[in-house]
Amino acid sequence: MTRDFTCIVCPNGCEITVEYEGKNVLSVTGNLCKRGEAYVKQELTDPRRTIASSVAVEGGVLPLASVRLTAPVPKEKIFDVMEEIKKIRLQAPVKAGTVLAADILGLGSDLIVTKTVKAR
Numbered sequence: 500m501t502r503d504f505t506c507i508v509c510p511n512g513c514e515i516t517v518e519y520e521g522k523n524v525l526s527v528t529g530n531l532c533k534r535g536e537a538y539v540k541q542e543l544t545d546p547r548r549t550i551a552s553s554v555a556v557e558g559g560v561l562p563l564a565s566v567r568l569t570a571p572v573p574k575e576k577i578f579d580v581m582e583e584i585k586k587i588r589l590q591a592p593v594k595a596g597t598v599l600a601a602d603i604l605g606l607g608s609d610l611i612v613t614k615t616v617k618a619r
């Protein structure tokens with residue numbers, strides 16, 4: 500079988516074609532560098548995504564604080580992680596870098612605050 504990918508590792512956006520059987524990669528063409536090959540192999544065997552979102556802040560100068568994961572998680576777990584993020588309510592002040600959920604859902608990634616929100 501073959502499958503086409505657009506590499507998202509860098510702005511070149513190479514169109515990569517992978518020939519494979521099951522999870523065995525037979526050939527990779529169209530990539531300008533090895534990172535593209537690693538990307539499509541990961542996509543075929545264990546696709547992962549990161550999340551950047553925001554959570555509500557009470558009593559702050561802003562109503563939301565931006566958050567992100569420190570490492571990508573399996574693509575099929577994105578919905579579950581978003582559900583966990585939606586449950587979080589913060590009280591100002593909130594400091595950038597604060598870990599809101601260590602090893603979220605046991606996926607080996609932390610949810611951290613990326614924007615400081617001062618109290619009103």
Ligand code: SF4
Nearest residue numbers: 506509512513532535
């Ligand atoms: S294959 Fe390499 S050069 Fe092409 S988009 Fe991916 S990382 Fe960039």
